[in-house]
Amino acid sequence: MDGERHVPVDDLAIWSLGGLPAYRRQEIASHLATGCDQCLSDFVWFQKTLQIARSDRLQAPPPAVLHGALRIFREQRQPAGETLAGPPRLVGRVLFDSRNASRLAGARGAAQWGRQVLYAVEPLNLQIDLRVERDGPCMHLAGQILHATAPAEPAIPERIAVESLGGDSEVSILATGEFTATLADNGPHTLVVRIANQEIALPIPEGLDDDPAAAAH
Amino acid sequence: MTVENTRKIQAISGEAAEQQQVRSDADLIAACRAGDTDAWEALVMRYRRLIYSIPLQMGLSIDEAADVFQLTWLRLHQRLATLRDPSRARSWLASTAHRLSLDVHAARRPAHEESAISLTLVKDPRPLPEDEILLLEEQQRIRAAIDQLPRRCREMLVLLFYDPNQPSYATVAQQLGIPVGSIGPVRQRCFSRLRTLLAR
Numbered sequence: 001m002d003g004e005r006h007v008p009v010d011d012l013a014i015w016s017l018g019g020l021p022a023y024r025r026q027e028i029a030s031h032l033a034t035g036c037d038q039c040l041s042d043f044v045w046f047q048k049t050l051q052i053a054r055s056d057r058l059q060a061p062p063p064a065v066l067h068g069a070l071r072i073f074r075e076q077r078q079p080a081g082e083t084l085a086g087p088p089r090l091v092g093r094v095l096f097d098s099r100n101a102s103r104l105a106g107a108r109g110a111a112q113w114g115r116q117v118l119y120a121v122e123p124l125n126l127q128i129d130l131r132v133e134r135d136g137p138c139m140h141l142a143g144q145i146l147h148a149t150a151p152a153e154p155a156i157p158e159r160i161a162v163e164s165l166g167g168d169s170e171v172s173i174l175a176t177g178e179f180t181a182t183l184a185d186n187g188p189h190t191l192v193v194r195i196a197n198q199e200i201a202l203p204i205p206e207g208l209d210d211d212p213a214a215a216a217h
Numbered sequence: 218m219t220v221e222n223t224r225k226i227q228a229i230s231g232e233a234a235e236q237q238q239v240r241s242d243a244d245l246i247a248a249c250r251a252g253d254t255d256a257w258e259a260l261v262m263r264y265r266r267l268i269y270s271i272p273l274q275m276g277l278s279i280d281e282a283a284d285v286f287q288l289t290w291l292r293l294h295q296r297l298a299t300l301r302d303p304s305r306a307r308s309w310l311a312s313t314a315h316r317l318s319l320d321v322h323a324a325r326r327p328a329h330e331e332s333a334i335s336l337t338l339v340k341d342p343r344p345l346p347e348d349e350i351l352l353l354e355e356q357q358r359i360r361a362a363i364d365q366l367p368r369r370c371r372e373m374l375v376l377l378f379y380d381p382n383q384p385s386y387a388t389v390a391q392q393l394g395i396p397v398g399s400i401g402p403v404r405q406r407c408f409s410r411l412r413t414l415l416a417r
Contacts, residue, residue, distance in 0.1 A: 009412070010405035017377060045412065049359060053378040056356045058266035059273060065283040066265055069290040073249070073257035076294055089299075165301060167312025168292055170320070 007031055012043045016050050089192075092119030092128060092202045099205070113142070121200050128193070132205060139186050141204070145177035145193065161192040239365055246303035261290060263364070264310050267357040271311060272318040274353065275345050281321050289314045307357065311350055318345075362414040369393060370407035377404075 007028050014020050015028055032040055060066070096118040113131035120127050130143040145156050156177045159170045165188065171181040183189055191202040240248075240259065248256030268289050272282035292313050293306075300309065363374050376389050390397040 008405060009408050010401055013404070013408050017383075046408070049411075049415070050378065052352070052355050053359050055352070056360070056379060057274065058270045058353065058356050058360060060266050061269040061283065061286055065269070065286055066261070068283075068287050069261045069265070070258050072287075072290050072294050073254055076291075163296070163299070164312075165305070165309075167309050167316055168296065169313075169316040 005031075006036065007039045007042070009042050009046070012039065013046050013050075016043070016046050089199045089201045090121055090123065092121050092200055094118070095120045095127070097205070115205050117205055119202050124195060124198060124200070126195070126200075128191075128200075128202060130191070130202065130204070134186060135182075137185055139183040139189070139204075141179075141181045141183065141191075143179050143191075145173065145179075155195075157193060157195050161194070163190045163192055164188075241304065242306040243303040246297065246300060246306055249297050257294075260293075260306070263361050264307060264357065266360060267307070267353055268310055268314045270353060271314040271345065271350070272321070274349065275315075275318045275322070277318055277321055281318075285314055285317045285321060288317050292317075307354060311354055315345055315350060358415065362411055365414055366407065366410055369395075369403065370410060373400075373404060373407055374411060 011020065011024065011028060015025055020028070028039075032043065061069075094117055096116070098113075098116040114133045116129070116131045118127060118129050125147060127146045128143060129146065130141065133140045145160075156173060156175070158173055160173055160179055162169045162171060162181060162183065164183065164185070171179050173179045187204055187206050189204045191204060193200045193202070240256070242260070242263075245256045245260045245263075249260065265286075269282055269286045272285040273279075277285065289310060293300075293310060300306070302309075359378075363371055363378075366374065372393055373389065376384055376392065384392070386397050386400055390400055393400075393403075395403065
């Protein structure tokens with residue numbers, strides 16, 4: 001085989017699939033041995049694609065299950081003019097941030113935690129205390145939902161959502177309003193509390209008090 | 218399930234979905250935000266295998282996998298307007314299905330095993346390793362690319378890649394309704410198209 005003529009992709013593919021006669025395999029092997037980048041690249045691509053496809057364990061859902069997912073959009077679609085996001089989100093207002101306190105006082109604000117933030121959600125008479133600590137690639141959270149003043153309304157929800165770039169998750173909330181979570185990466189993440197027909201978003205602070213970047217601000 | 222529903226799914230999974238399949242995830246999410254039902258259906262069809270397979274790979278039952286499947290799509294619907302990077306919808310869906318599956322595992326455990334309230338993501342003893350999820354995503358990517366090919370290419374590559382019997386030339390030619398001598402050129406075109414799609 002002419003060492004300068006490229007091997008057709010189809011031949012490389014069929015070789016991978018085990019369907020070429022011996023003489024043709026020998027020709028292709030000789031050509032690849034010349035170091036032809038294009039043919040080697042084609043060959044590697046096809047081998048990899050075939051390997052992934054042959055290991056395919058994906059299963060399609062039964063039609064009834066599939067139909068349920070297809071129906072979601074129609075059944076939950078909002079009337080014209082409304083958004084798909086549901087009610088507008090409230091964003092918690094930061095009442096206290098230990099990073100700012102550290103700078104003012106010249107000392108670290110949250111003793112054993114990397115950062116502490118207190119949010120206020122005025123229309124709902126709520127405060128949310130959040131402490132954040134990093135642990136390598138993970139992020140530990142500990143927080144509590146508090147009523148700013150009596151009476152104790154509205155009721156504390158049972159779960160809080162964590163929205164992340166890679167997907168959503170949920171965390172349980174104790175009757176006392178306390179919650180803890182460990183997130184698999186350092187974010188960005190947003191906590192979302194659904195309470196009294198409102199969604200409250202609480203962006204989790206990314207920097208810690210002792211980050212070098214904090215001093216620059 | 219009604220006959221009408223079955224027909225609807227068949228229509229979506231066939232020619233009707235082809236036009237949507239060439240659209241990117243970001244385009245489909247944008248269209249969903251605008252209320253386009255067809256775009257939602259295309260997204261569900263594109264990722265149906267991936268989202269249903271993750272809970273199954275994690276050892277959940279068929280019923281539990283069905284619940285995770287529904288809930289994952291419900292979550293996406295709730296997040297449509299606020300999804301920050303629609304071009305990463307596949308990873309978002311896979312990650313959400315994974316986490317929901319971990320929740321199901323956690324809920325199976327007796328109450329006395331539950332310690333302090335915690336995100337089940339890192340507590341569950343049976344998480345699917347990251348490389349397993351990536352492999353499922355790659356398998357899904359190849360499936361999705363094949364779905365975008367013209368019918369003849371699609372059928373040929375499904376036979377070559379996924380048929381455990383590894384059919385002969387004659388069988389492939391018979392199933393596709395083409396002469397045996399045409400298989401080589403058709404296959405060459407199909408591989409080239411597949412590679413182009415996967416390179417995007």
